[in-house]
Amino acid sequence: MAITTTDPMLGRLVDGRYEIVARVARGGMATVYRATDRRLDREVAIKVMHPHLADGVDGAAFVSRFRREARAAARLTHPGVVAVYDQGVDGDTSYLAMEYVPGTNLRRELHASGPLTLDRALDVVAQVLAALAAAHRKGLVHRDVKPENVLVVGDGDPAAGGRVKVADFGLARAVTEVTTTATGTVLGTVAYLAPEVITSSTCDARTDVYAVGVLAYELVTGTLPYAGETPIQVAFHHVHEDLPAPSGLVDWLPAEIDALVASFAARDPQQRPPDAGAALGAVEALRASLDADLLARRADPPAVAARPGPSGPGGVDAADGDGDADGDDGGEGGTDAVDEIPTAFFQEVSASAPAQLTDALVEQPTEAYRRPSRRRRAVAWILTLVLVLGGGGLGTWWWFADGPGAWTSVPTGVAGVAADDARAVLEGAGLGTTTSRAFDDEVPEGSVVTSVPAPGDRVRTDGSVELVVSRGVQMLTVPDDLVGADRKDATAALEDAGFTVGDPARSYDDEADRGEVLDVSVEESSRQRHDTVVTLTVSDGPAPVQVPQEVGKEKDAAVADLEGLGLAVELADPEYSEDVPRGHVLAQEPRDGATAHRTDTVTLTISQGPPLVEVPNVVGKHTEPARKALEKAGFKVEENTYLGGLLDTVRFQDTTGKAPKGSTVTLTVW
Template sequence: MATVTTDPLLGRLVDGRYEIVARIARGGMATVYRATDRRLDREVALKIMHPHLADGVEGASFVSRFRREARAAARLTHPGVVAVYDQGLDGETSYLTMEYVPGTNLRRELRSSGTLTLGRTLDVLAQVLAALAAAHRKGLVHRDVKPENVLITADGAHVKVADFGLARAVTEVTSTATGTILGTVAYLAPEVITTGGCDARTDVYAVGILAYEMLTGALPYAGETPIQVAFHHVHDDVPAPSGEVPWLPAEVDELVAAFTARDPGRRPADAAAALDSLERVRAGLDPDLLDRRADLPATAGAVDADSPAGDAGDDSPEADGIDSDRLDAIPAAFFQEVSAPDERTEMLVEESTTRVPGRPAADRTHSPAAPPRRRRRRRALAWTLTLLLLVAGGAAGTWWWFADGPGAWTRVPDGVVAVPLEDARDVLAAAELGSTVTRSHHDEVPAGTVIESRPAPGDPVRTDGQVHLVVSRGIRTIPVPDGLVGATHQDATAALRAAGFEVGEPSPQHHDTVPEGEVMAVSVPEGSVQPHTTVVTLTVSDGPAPVTVPQQVGKPKDDAVADLESVGLKVELAEPEHSLDVAEGHVLRQDPEAGAQAHRTDTVTLTLSAGPPIVAVPDVVGMRTGAARAALEEAGFEVEENKYLGGLLDTVRFQDTTGEAPQGSTVTLTIW
């Protein structure tokens, strides 16, 4: 009967904020869950470290290192890097909150397809190196590059690298406590195995192993124990991929060889230099080769992500039956043995070679003496042999002196570094030394100038040898993307970072017509080629500028419209309204009112006065003066009187306005 295992963390609320929804993967370092951030209402990936890492004497040290590495990773922002949002401690549980990337990882893609096409391999490598380059520029080293940490989005077009620097916290604690080095040995560089040293070139080595695996469907040293694999990394060069896939061009072999050189000094200095090498190789390849894929090998050598993995993110929970805490743990004593020279010398001869084997030395004194003639012959033969041996020894010594001894070596002369290439070649030619050249970008050394020599000046080199010169290409330049102006600030920033630029703080600027958040200008021309160190600044619209609405009530229409338009406001006229207080054609009312805050291009509505309303004029002819005045004033008119004969009869005989008239106008009465 099948056994169903229920994860006790499913449904749990971590730190009062992250609700665990489902388990994504489990590895030797942590278990990864899909969770919902209740505070921000978004999906996240929640990485919960295994409790045993925080146990014991080294537990506090681990928690401290874990937090430090998480903070360092959180400062790294790049489209190809899985973002770190938060880290914390909930009781005894150390956790990390990361960007949730729906899709798969490179391990699963290799399992499903066996190998990748050459073009797909180069695309994945380029995106991985671009992400690593962003980290290396900030002094961060990944330390655990492997297919499980290369995430692929659901559309398959984009690659994101996860778990920057987190292996360091685990390795430092575990190696101190147990005397072992942890990690996926298949991808470890020789210097990590022999000395524990780690820098940007260590990541480049792991990328080279990834390249071999994607092209051939197997690891260089598959199916062996971790110690055997480590031994191969230290003592053997990684075989050329074309040994398994004959149609691969020599340029691809050379690229993998450069990435996986056992001497870190012979590898690209960092991921940016490695990416530059990869781009040059791809540009020179036959396009027809890019769609070719190697046949799946009969015995695939891909590492099972659930067995010798050093971290979570390995594979789906279906593999949880395997002990996922198994790591490639190699005793530290092994590394010391690998790195130390063998000081044991077997003594092959301990006694005189004149002794007859199996016979005591004293027995020789009792041997019968040889006849005199035979002794003379033996002496002559001995002298002849001695002379021949001396001549042969002198010749051999002379040959050794000039072939392998001090006479076969000279020293690299000074004056071959920090000078133009032609000058360095002249110096070497004068010393009867040849030269080979590779070119590499350098932020400070001018193009055409020698950055370094291998061996370095003063170091020994064979008299008929060659000195390898690394010549600067000048600072690495990259094209500025097109279409930045008119894009949103977020999209333009993402495009620049994907191209390899650092983006500075945006420069906000008010604009009447460009929508808020849209890019108006770029500090460097679009489509131009700029040094990779250029910090690009975007001028981003902040929308129309704010203004205070001025007072317009009582002003003539034309004056009010001109006043509002002068501060950038638009004017809309409402239907006029009658008013007894405001003259016709003047502003009766405005919306918004005076003193309100608005923005340029906002609309102010003006209601103009239509003057007094037109009303009926009462007919007061024949009425007594008092009654007539009262009737007119009640209708809203002003009254004036013209009296004849002193208004003897007090009767209105005539009124100058009849019918209808504007309310408030004056009606003159004639009285006698």
């Protein structure tokens, strides 16, 4: 009879805020749920860490690191990054609240569709690198780049060109630090781990670039480089072998794709692009150089689909969690399948004799081999290696004295010379050569920057030396459409292209909004050195001006004054005034002394002079009453007297009807 187990988190209200609706997926480190944020009324993804990570002596350390890394990830804002909204601890539940992304993840798309077209593969790689570049600029390293942590937005096929988002920034670091301290093991999806993580647990931005190189291999071929082997074997390959060329599986792939993957997944971190921004420039340049027909091609699915799982190189398939996935297909899809590899084992493999290998095996923590089948395979594999290397005293002496195991030193004189000359020196010493290319600011193009191993270092007599040949100074393309863009957008475009943006220059401008880019110190679309510091000239908007006093001035003179300062003038309806002459400024807004900006508007009110009032009719009245009536109405009075004013009677008045108050009325009296 089947037994159904109900997830106790379903329906739970986490931290009094997040109502768990459905389970999306379960992985090695966490379970992801779809939830409703009751406070903001929005759909979110809740990642709940497995309780055992916070147990024991190191539990407090994990919770502290978990909070710190979540805060760091929350500061990262980029359209290609799954946003972290909140983190907290509710009882024994440590959780992250993140953006919910409807859709699926890249692992499931690969399972469903097989290899991507070359164009889509490069597009996905470019989007992932753009997101990582934003993180690297803030000093954040993802540490667990893999298809499970690349979400495909919506329900579209990646071949259709959908957007992708990168999830789980900072989470791998929090878990890795506490687990490494407690058990002496390395956590991570081993198929994508860089050699330095396996051998020394160190990582930086170049570690993410290595993982993207493996991801690129998988997208164009449909399989991982070492598919179907145990995690121990896969890790051994990463440490001791160069990643195989994708064209070994897909023969029509151009050499440029092989070179790109080899550059990203170089075993020596120094030979990789220094960060995702530099790697993005390489991808964009390569994509632009390939013709459309080639970009549209897609590799045939591999005969046996490689899939990280219990028997594959990636451990538990994170897309399917620990074998189950519930709810929506996707969401915040990146869960956390990991393989645990004892760090000390690889240090022993790279530097120890057969007897020491046996000791290294015995001393490893047993929890690093949790699955009995994996442990048996690892033991059998290592014992076989011990028997081969320790086959007999005479054979061992021959191997290291005269056989393939004998050692010599890399000759000097291979750095700083032409590649053909360096190759001749090495071949004269009986050593094989391989070539990789890297940008260098000092060494001319075509000359050797260095060798791996370096001159003077030891190498087997039948070994090969890699010559790192200079590609010259790395040149980057300045983006278009910077002038007229907002400063933040222009800065982001330049940084994504790999440039450093200096402090902006400021300039007033009557037409450009504040923050708009007026000029760029380098020509748009031009090619510039990678270390060029680009300066943006940014508008501070119209310049400030002080409004002058215009009240009392004649209208035309006042308008000329204001327009000369770059201010616009608007005339209000005129008003009567007994104090300000007609045609002069009666009032202004803003008042004098106020601070305005060029192109601002000053409103002027122009005087119409005194108001019109009714003139009293005083004809026929005696002089004195007539005068008083006119003066009471606000007029001035003048008299013209004839015949000595014999009858003292007003015979005529020169103004009747309405007249400006304060004007003069002349009376004729006799």
